[in-house]
Every structure is written in C-alpha cells, then in structure tokens.
Amino acid sequence: MKVRVYVSLKPGVLDPQGRAVHHALEGLGFAGVADVRVGRFIEMDVADDTTDDALDEMCRKLLANMVIENYRIEKLEAA
Amino acid sequence: MKVRVYVSLKPGVLDPQGRAVHHALEGLGFAGVADVRVGRFIEMDVADDTTDDALDEMCRKLLANMVIENYRIEKLEAA
Numbered sequence: 668m669k670v671r672v673y674v675s676l677k678p679g680v681l682d683p684q685g686r687a688v689h690h691a692l693e694g695l696g697f698a699g700v701a702d703v704r705v706g707r708f709i710e711m712d713v714a715d716d717t718t719d720d721a722l723d724e725m726c727r728k729l730l731a732n733m734v735i736e737n738y739r740i741e742k743l744e745a746a
Numbered sequence: 747m748k749v750r751v752y753v754s755l756k757p758g759v760l761d762p763q764g765r766a767v768h769h770a771l772e773g774l775g776f777a778g779v780a781d782v783r784v785g786r787f788i789e790m791d792v793a794d795d796t797t798d799d800a801l802d803e804m805c806r807k808l809l810a811n812m813v814i815e816n817y818r819i820e821k822l823e824a825a
Contacts, residue, residue: 700793706786707787709767710783712780714777717778725774
C-alpha cells in the first residue's frame with residue numbers, strides 16, 4: 668500500500684527555508700506573495716498489513732520531529 | 747489564496763534521502779517497507795489574482811529543479 672506522510676512545521680515555529688523562498692520570489696519580481704512555509708513529504712510503499720499504529724510510530728520515531736513538527740498520514744491506495 | 751506546490755524527484759532519479767529513511771526504518775525494526783521517496787511541499791499565501799502562469803513560472807524558476815524534479819500545483823482555497 669502506498670502511504671504519504673506530510674511533515675510540516677508547527678504554527679509559530681520560525682521557518683528560515685520558507686523565508687528564503689519568499690525573499691527569492693520577491694527578488695524574481697513575483698509580487699503578492701504573503702507567506703511561504705516549506706514542508707516535506709515521505710512516500711512509502713509499505714506492506715498491506717501495516718497497522719495505523721505502526722505508521723504512527725514511524726512518524727514519531729523517525730519521520731517527524733515532534734517538538735517542532737506536525738505530521739499527517741494519507742493512504743493512497745490499498746494495493 | 748492558499749497554494750501548495752508539491753515537488754518530487756522524477757521517477758528513475760536516485761533518492762539518497764529516501765534510501766537513508768528506508769534504511770533507518772529497517773534499523774528501527776519496521777519490516778515490510780518496500781520503497782521510500784522523499785519530496786517537499788511549499789505552502790504559499792498568494793494574492794487572489796495570481797495567474798496559473800505566474801504560479802507555473804515560480805515553480806520553473808525557483809521552486810523545482812526541472813532537470814530532476816516534477817512539481818504539482820494545488821489550490822487550497824479561493825479566499
């Protein structure tokens with residue numbers, strides 16, 4: 668089964684990468700951009716019998732830094 | 747308007763970050779993970795009159811490296 672995990676910074680946590688992108692967009696002449704935040708996603712091909720608890724544990728132990736990041740798990744397909 | 751841009755490596759391009767995550771998951775005892783790819787997303791708050799062409803240009807000029815990456819633009823809300 669295909670699973671996608673979205674990891675983003677918690678609201679309020681400073682995002683220097685987003686800042687840099689925002690600044691670069693302005694430098695390129697793109698006006699009207701108010702805010703930019705950057706996150707990452709991890710696309711995994713896992714066994715069909717992988718439980719939600721196991722996925723949660725992967726996120727908490729490795730994929731996300733729970734101090735400053737949130738994660739969201741999305742299952743793409745069953746097969 | 748909120749816009750999210752998903753940037754992922756093109757199929758066939760080696761993903762060392764995904765490899766590392768895969769390896770680490772196995773090291774932590776998670777079995778059954780067949781493949782891991784890592785991508786990033788950029789969440790932007792842009793002016794409502796931003797055209798699709800402008801968004802495309804942002805991606806091609808800055809957000810994605812068109813040689814090795816694909817991007818997908820998703821509009822989240824109109825207001």
